[in-house]
Amino acid sequence: MIYFLDYFALFAAIISFFSIHIWRINRNLPILNLPLFGMLPAMLCNISNIHEYVTTALKYYGGTFKFRGPLFTNINFYFTSDPVNVHHITSKNFANYGKGSEFHEIFEILGDGIFNADSDKWKYQRCILQSLFKQSIFEKFVKKVIHKKLECYLLPLLNDISESRTIVDLQDIFQRFTFDSICSMVLAFDPNCLPNKLTQFPEVAVEKAFNKMEDTILYRHLVPRWFWKLQRWLQIGHEKDSIAILRVAEQFFHDRISISRKEKSRFNYTKDDESNFDMLKALVEESGMEQVDHKFLRDIAVNLLAAGRDTISASLCWFFWLVSTHPNVETKILAEIRSNFKTNEENWRVEDLDKLIYLHGAICEALRLFPPVPFEHKCAIKSDILPSGDRVDANTMVYYSIYSMGRMEQIWGKDCLEFKPERWISEKGINIQVPSYKFMAFNAGPRSCLGKNISFIQLKIIAIALLWNFHFQVVEGNSVCPSVSIVLHMKHGLQVKVTKRGN
Secondary structure, eight states: OHHHHHHHHHHHHHHHHHHHHHHHHHTTSSSOOBTTTBTHHHHHHTGGGHHHHHHHHHHHTTTEEEEEOSTTSOOEEEEEOOHHHHHIIIIITGGGEEOOHHHHHHTGGGTTSTTTOOHHHHHHHHHHHHHHHTOHHHHHHHHHHHHHHIIIIIHHHHHHHHHHTOOEEHHHHHHHHHHHHHHHHHHSOOOOOSOSSSSOOOOOHHHHHHHHHHHHHHHHHHSOHHHHHHHHHHTOHHHHHHHHHHHHHHHHHHHHHHHHHHSGGGGOOOTTOGGGOOHHHHHHHHHTOSSOOHHHHHHHHHHHHHHHHHHHHHHHHHHHHHHHTOHHHHHHHHHHHHHHOSOTTSOOOHHHHTTOHHHHHHHHHHHHHSOSSOEEEEEESSOEEOTTSOEEOTTOEEEEEHHHHTTOHHHHOTTTTSOOGGGGBOTTSSBOOOOTTTSGGGOOGGGOOTTHHHHHHHHHHHHHHHHHHEEEEEOTTOOOOBOSSSSOOBTTOOEEEEEEOOO
């Protein structure tokens, strides 16, 4: 036993010596690569500021670097913010980069939905959704749901808040608003997370489950696969909670879809009947299914809810924070709105919204600096060489940081950290179209976001209604920074004072 302790002490001393030696040599590097432990300790020490930390590293290494994990763990992958690499992965060599088997396990709640699927399953669902989203009736339906939720809930609530001079968390309000809206669109059911008066906000189990599931997905990104798998098998730690969360979500979707299936008449509709439009029955119609497939509807529904709730609410938060902290931008947006619309109660057409060039630029600029999905990752099916010259072995993950891409001088210039809606407006006064592999807020290539246009419509309608009626002032001392999450929420929320405008 004594000899064992002596050898162990000697081994520890040698490792410590080499670790200190390597640290002294590489202490100025953004990510320290230690013997045995690799880059993982440095990454974990900076996890609270992970997006800025990775951005700094990417700038140092010229846009791409290989992350090396602990010895024998096989945790090795690439980070990139190089638009040429991203274009290669998402478009030019798209067939060689899929989600990978681990992605499906990590995002378990998404089932076989479009965000989790590869190959034929992905093509099939994308075809169905693309056909549905192109229908004019769908666009009218989305606008109708948003207007109703605005007029009956969000605007009265904000009016009540302004009169009571209460400080509120705008992030919580937007999350409740978008969850109610997307549930109304997809499931024809409003969970009523958002009240229309300043009362105690109700706690809705499934909405809370979605919040916690995001934490679970992030956790599975950070720890080795075997570790969280073991926790799940033993039903301990973080994974014990995930089982309960998944059960709540599954029950919710089962109940809502079962109700739809019982009401058989709901699956017979006219495509031009806006007042009776139902997305579930529209999906059944588009898929050509003779019998309703519960799992098919469940997987599509949960993917649409995940996309429609979190990305829109996060985008709204960052947009309103940026606008409220840049008074000159707010003044220009208001002037543009008032010059194009006589009242905020008009049922705006898309053609009318397209006239708001400066507002569009401000939304794009917010999405550039704070993309709702800060990173994406793909897995190489076969070995490949990126345009940057980096060799990617088969089954190796490549992460492209969308957050970092918005902060690269070689893409956006030396003023890349500034909030400048003018960046998106040409000398002729029209909006500039930036290639999707540079502006990745809606992804790029064959997997580009199908809901891009409808997202802009929602964001513009909500921005117009709220800015027309209210001024938002961020509370002094409210530390605004990104959370560590798969969706770029605000870590401490967005505490604001709401003042009604005298229009």
